[in-house]
Amino acid sequence: MDERKIRVIVAKPGLDGHDRGAKVIARALRDAGMEVVYTGLRQTPEQIVETALQEDADAIGISILSGAHSFYFSKIIELLKDKGASDIIVFGGGVIPDKDIPGLLEVGAGAIFGPGTPTTTCVDWLEKAVAEKREKEK
Amino acid sequence: MAMNAEYKDALTKFEAGVNKSLQKHKERRETFTTVSGFPLERLYGPNDTEGMDYLKDVGFPGDYPFTRGVQSTMYRGRLWTMRQYAGFATAEESNERYRSLLSQGTTGLSVAFDLPTQIGYDSDDPMAQGECGKVGVAIDSLKDMEILFDQIPLDKVSTSMTINAPASVLLAMYICVAEKQGVPMSALSGTIQNDILKEYIARGTYIFPPKPSMRLITDIFAFCSENVPKWNTISISGYHIREAGSTAAQEVAFTLADGIAYVEAAQKKGLDPNVFGDRLSFFFNAHNDFLEEVAKFRAARRMWARIMKERFGVTNEKAQMLRFHTQTAGSTLTAQQPENNIVRVTIQALAAALGGTQSLHTNSMDEALALPSDKSVRIALKTQQIIGYESGVANTVDPLAGSYVIETLTNEIEKKAFEYIHQIDDMGGMLVAIEKGYVQKHIQDAAYEYQRSVEAQESIVVGVNKFQIEEDQGDMNLLSVDASVGERQIEKLRALKSSRDNVAVTNALAEVRKAAQDESQNLMPHIINAVRVYATEGEICNVLREVFTEYTENIVL
Numbered sequence: 301m302d303e304r305k306i307r308v309i310v311a312k313p314g315l316d317g318h319d320r321g322a323k324v325i326a327r328a329l330r331d332a333g334m335e336v337v338y339t340g341l342r343q344t345p346e347q348i349v350e351t352a353l354q355e356d357a358d359a360i361g362i363s364i365l366s367g368a369h370s371f372y373f374s375k376i377i378e379l380l381k382d383k384g385a386s387d388i389i390v391f392g393g394g395v396i397p398d399k400d401i402p403g404l405l406e407v408g409a410g411a412i413f414g415p416g417t418p419t420t421t422c423v424d425w426l427e428k429a430v431a432e433k434r435e436k437e438k
Numbered sequence: 439m440a441m442n443a444e445y446k447d448a449l450t451k452f453e454a455g456v457n458k459s460l461q462k463h464k465e466r467r468e469t470f471t472t473v474s475g476f477p478l479e480r481l482y483g484p485n486d487t488e489g490m491d492y493l494k495d496v497g498f499p500g501d502y503p504f505t506r507g508v509q510s511t512m513y514r515g516r517l518w519t520m521r522q523y524a525g526f527a528t529a530e531e532s533n534e535r536y537r538s539l540l541s542q543g544t545t546g547l548s549v550a551f552d553l554p555t556q557i558g559y560d561s562d563d564p565m566a567q568g569e570c571g572k573v574g575v576a577i578d579s580l581k582d583m584e585i586l587f588d589q590i591p592l593d594k595v596s597t598s599m600t601i602n603a604p605a606s607v608l609l610a611m612y613i614c615v616a617e618k619q620g621v622p623m624s625a626l627s628g629t630i631q632n633d634i635l636k637e638y639i640a641r642g643t644y645i646f647p648p649k650p651s652m653r654l655i656t657d658i659f660a661f662c663s664e665n666v667p668k669w670n671t672i673s674i675s676g677y678h679i680r681e682a683g684s685t686a687a688q689e690v691a692f693t694l695a696d697g698i699a700y701v702e703a704a705q706k707k708g709l710d711p712n713v714f715g716d717r718l719s720f721f722f723n724a725h726n727d728f729l730e731e732v733a734k735f736r737a738a739r740r741m742w743a744r745i746m747k748e749r750f751g752v753t754n755e756k757a758q759m760l761r762f763h764t765q766t767a768g769s770t771l772t773a774q775q776p777e778n779n780i781v782r783v784t785i786q787a788l789a790a791a792l793g794g795t796q797s798l799h800t801n802s803m804d805e806a807l808a809l810p811s812d813k814s815v816r817i818a819l820k821t822q823q824i825i826g827y828e829s830g831v832a833n834t835v836d837p838l839a840g841s842y843v844i845e846t847l848t849n850e851i852e853k854k855a856f857e858y859i860h861q862i863d864d865m866g867g868m869l870v871a872i873e874k875g876y877v878q879k880h881i882q883d884a885a886y887e888y889q890r891s892v893e894a895q896e897s898i899v900v901g902v903n904k905f906q907i908e909e910d911q912g913d914m915n916l917l918s919v920d921a922s923v924g925e926r927q928i929e930k931l932r933a934l935k936s937s938r939d940n941v942a943v944t945n946a947l948a949e950v951r952k953a954a955q956d957e958s959q960n961l962m963p964h965i966i967n968a969v970r971v972y973a974t975e976g977e978i979c980n981v982l983r984e985v986f987t988e989y990t991e992n993i994v995l
Contacts, residue, residue, distance in 0.1 A: 315553035315569050317642015320682045320769070323882050324889050326995055340993045341642050344565075366553055367809065367919065371568030397807045397918075398911040415773040415806045416902040418893045 306334040306430050308359045311348045312341050313376065316366035321393060325361060328419035329426070345375040352380075352388055358430045359410075361422075362392035369396050370403060377408040387437070389429050393417065445484070456480065473727035473888075473897070474685035476850055482842035490845060495740070499835045503743040505736050505848065506836035507794040508759040513832035518790075519797035520822045521598060523765065525550035525575035526809055527923050529585035532575040536590060538812075544819060546628075546797060547590070548598040550574030551608070556643040558604045558979030561927030571923030573809070574600075578931055579974045583611040584618065593621040597628035598673070598763065598797075603645035605632040606654055606962055607978050610969040613666070617970075629670035629719055629763070632658060635696040636675050638872050638989070640682035640881065645979060648869050650986035652703045653957060659704050659714045661962035670719040672700060673763060676738075680723035681769045683885020686734045687851050689723060691858035692868075692877055694741055698859070699868040701750055711750050715757025724786040724793075725767045731786070732838055733847035735793025738762070741852055764790035765799040771806040775901035776914065779803040784821050791825055792838050798822055808916040875994035882994065934972060942971040947981050954985040 310326040312319055319341060326338045337355050339348060352360050364372060373392065380386055386408070393413035396404070401412045410429055413422050470478040479486075490496070497503055500510035509515065522544055525532045536547055551574040554566035560578045561570045570576045577583055587597075592615065601608040609630050613623045634651040637644040644651070655672065662671045676684075676693035684692065697718065701711050722738065725731055742760035746752040766786040771779045780803050787800050800818040802810030810818070826832050838844045858880075862871045871877050891897040898904045946968035953959040968978055 315557050315559075315565065315643075316573075317553075317637070318681075319642065320885050323995060324683075324886055327882075327886050328889075338993060338995050340991045342565075342991075366569060367572035368568040371921075375568075395806065395808065397916050399916070416899070418903075419889065420893060 303434070306359070306426065307337075307355055307357045308334050308361055308426065309337050309339060309348065309352045309355060309357045310361045310363065311339045311343055311351075312363055313343050313345060313348060313372040314364065314366060314368050315342060316364055316368070317341055318365040318394075319363070321365070322363035325363065325393070325419060325422060328423060329361075332423040332427075334426075345372060345379055348376055349379040349383060349385070353383060353385060357388055358433065359389035359391065359426060361426075362390065362394075364392065364394040364396070367395070369394065370400060373404050373409050374407045387433060389426070389433060391422075391426065391429075393422075449483070449485075472686070472730040472847070473725065474687060474730060476687075476730065476847065476854075478843075482846050484842065486842050486846045490849070495849075496839060496845070502747070502755065502758060503740040504759055505740040506839050508739070508761055508796070510835075512794060512835040513791070513826070514835065517826045517832055518795050519546040519596070520544055520819060520826075521546040521548045521763065521797045521799055522815060522819055523548040523550050523600065523799045524815065525552075526573075526917070527571040527575065527919050528926060529575055529577065529582040533586050533588050533590070536586075539815075539819070540590070540595070542816065542819060543823065546596045546598065548799060549586070549600065551599070551601055552576045553643070555608075555975060556601060556603070558607070558645050558975060558983075560931060560974050560976030561924055562931050563976055566924065568924075570927055571919050576923060576927045577608070577611070577975065578927060579934055579972050580611050580614050580969050581930065581934055581972065583608075583615050587612075587615050591621075592616045592619055593625050598631075599628065600631045602631050602634055602637050602641075602643055603651065604975060604979050605630045606658055606965050607969065607975050609658065609669075610962070610966040613966060614970050623666045625668070626666055627668040629673050630658070631675060631721070632672040633675045633696065633721075635699060635868060635872065636678050636693075639679060639692065639877050641675075641678040644989045646982065646986040647989045648872075650954075650982075651989075652700075654961065655700065656704045656707045656709065657960045657962055659709055659717070660707065661960055662717065663709070663714050667717075669717065671714070671717045673719050673721045674700065675721040677721050677723045677765055679881060680725060680767065682881050683769075683888060684881045685884050686725065686727070686730050687854035688858060688880055688884065690734060690738045690741065690851060691855035691862075692881075693720065693722070694738065694745060694855065695859050695862045695868045695871070697742065698745060698749070701746075702867070705750075711746065711752050712754040712757055715746060715750075715752055716754060716759070718757075719796075720760055720762035722762050722764050722795075723767050724764045724790040724798075726770050726782065726786065728785055728789050729843055730847055730851075731789035732792045733844050734851050735762070735764075735790070735795065736836075736839075736844070736848045737851040737855065739794070740848070741855060761796045763797045763799070764793070764795040766790070766801045768801055768805060771801060771803070772899060772902050773806040773911075775907065775909065776803045776807065776911075778901055779806070780817060780821065783818060784825070787821055787825055788829070788831065791831055792836075794836060804914055804916060807911065807914065808918065811915050811917045813915065873992065875992055878992075878994040931974065934974070938972040943968070943973045943977070946971050946973055947977060950978060951981050951985060954982055
């Protein structure tokens with residue numbers, strides 16, 4: 301049987317309204333053959349995690365340009381842990397200074413893609429990360 | 439110019455020469471286009487502008503259709519207002535930044551509010567968690583606003599506020615601060631963005647559904663016409679539409695279509711565009727493609743004049759003029775080799791000056807990484823000063839007029855943008871076009887196409903997909919807003935709520951509710967009364983939420 305398509309939630313947490321990047325990456329992931337759910341704006345961490353569980357997602361991609369990244373990444377990853385869903389990969393991008401990236405990786409983000417990253421880099425990374433995750437789960 | 443035989447001979451000879459040269463050396467590409475996709479020919483000449491009528495299509499500066507500018511002397515009289523958008527953390531810290539900017543020669547303030555303020559939440563609202571003071575200053579009540587403008591004389595400074603859904607509340611606060619300084623509202627000058635339609639399209643800080651939002655806007659038009667006559671009641675914004683990925687022609691088209699929707703809404707309310715029309719202002723993006731951008735500004739001016747005169751029958755020349763603010767394009771800034779952004783901003787700012795802007799914000803080099811640091815803001819302001827005082831471009835009016843390529847691109851942008859506007863008219867206007875996702879879809883397609891062209895290296899971004907170097911951000915002194923801002927704001931709110939006259943607040947909020955329920959009333963005076971007794975922004979907006987309900991996004995992908 302063919303492997304199930306990769307399912308990814310593209311999420312905009314908080315009040316940030318910049319959705320160009322989220323929508324571009326959502327389309328790029330879809331064009332790469334993934335099943336993509338875009339949440340729309342103003343999602344609370346609880347709503348995002350709920351959507352990920354409902355959709356049985358492999359990964360959550362967080363786009364944030366408001367500077368509130370540290371708060372939202374920690375919160376979402378913590379909620380996933382609480383729900384026993386730590387296997388869901390969390391990655392993201394936006395206006396995030398390099399110096400903040402180690403902290404985000406430490407709390408459990410899989411990768412942070414800064415401005416200027418080609419969409420193909422994200423696609424390749426996510427395909428690999430999901431393959432590794434599924435391998436582990438076998 | 440007539441195409442005489444001599445000209446034709448010369449042209450034929452030139453073309454033969456080109457063909458010969460092409461056989462030896464191919465051009466860098468098969469076809470050239472502007473960044474928005476307009477074909478750019480090898481050469482433009484008199485034949486390209488042959489059908490143009492100078493007086494009808496271009497005209498003198500200060501004369502209809504204002505293609506060459508809205509004043510007869512333009513920057514020879516006074517340079518554009520150098521207005522840097524700023525604000526972060528608390529009112530105290532932002533006040534310090536404003537006073538520093540004023541002492542360095544900035545000539546107008548531009549207030550950036552944090553997201554909770556822009557969406558009508560107090561700092562202690564659960565929705566505000568993690569966001570306080572991040573992208574702008576946190577304002578909860580008149581108390582914060584008093585601190586924000588402490589020692590800044592509101593009769594001398596003009597202030598632009600980027601506030602949309604709760605614009606009435608923040609304008610009310612500004613009026614009350616002025617009142618305390620002894621400045622009557624009739625003396626105030628400045629701008630509120632107050633452009634809700636582009637929030638649904640591209641920027642995202644909406645609160646209420648379109649209908650009550652349009653009412654709030656037209657209430658402001660009516661109130662200010664009578665009481666705050668020098669205030670720009672709206673800044674109809676293409677900036678964010680462009681940032682979301684639109685082309686230049688879409689930026690102009692969708693912005694002016696929004697403008698048409700506001701004029702129609704105000705007319706329905708019985709307001710006369712000859713009166714409120716001269717307080718409408720606009721806000722555009724200055725992007726990378728220099729020639730296209732200069733043409734875009736000129737085209738927008740001519741189009742709005744034609745729309746106001748021909749569509750709305752406006753005879754007041756001031757109400758036909760498109761006056762606009764410009765900001766350089768944030769989306770063109772790169773996180774890679776950030777110093778290169780200084781050069782990008784310079785080129786973009788030059789286009790704005792040559793396009794005849796009334797005011798300008800230049801972005802700082804570090805804005806792809808964080809809010810700008812003091813030093814990078816200073817360089818951005820100096821960039822404007824160098825263009826204004828050293829480059830010489832401000833010393834003659836509309837210097838690129840008559841350039842074959844500029845006039846041709848101006849015509850083409852106008853033509854393309856009117857095509858979009860006609861399509862929107864056919865759909866039933868901008869509100870319907872937004873509801874159907876037509877506008878959002880066009881912008882997203884353009885954004886995706888651009889991303890694709892960058893990844894395919896059809897578009898080059900220096901330092902990103904070509905000419906990369908190894909680097910790290912270690913030596914960039916980035917500004918970060920510490921997490922305690924939220925806590926400090928919450929503490930201030932607690933103190934406020936225990937010291938104000940809470941009975942007066944309750945009564946004032948009840949009056950706001952009554953006025954909200956009765957469309958024949960103007961909300962502004964009631965909101966001013968509530969603000970004056972220190973009702974918070976969140977309290978006022980929550981009352982309006984209960985009456986008006988909240989907008990839910992129509993997701994278009």
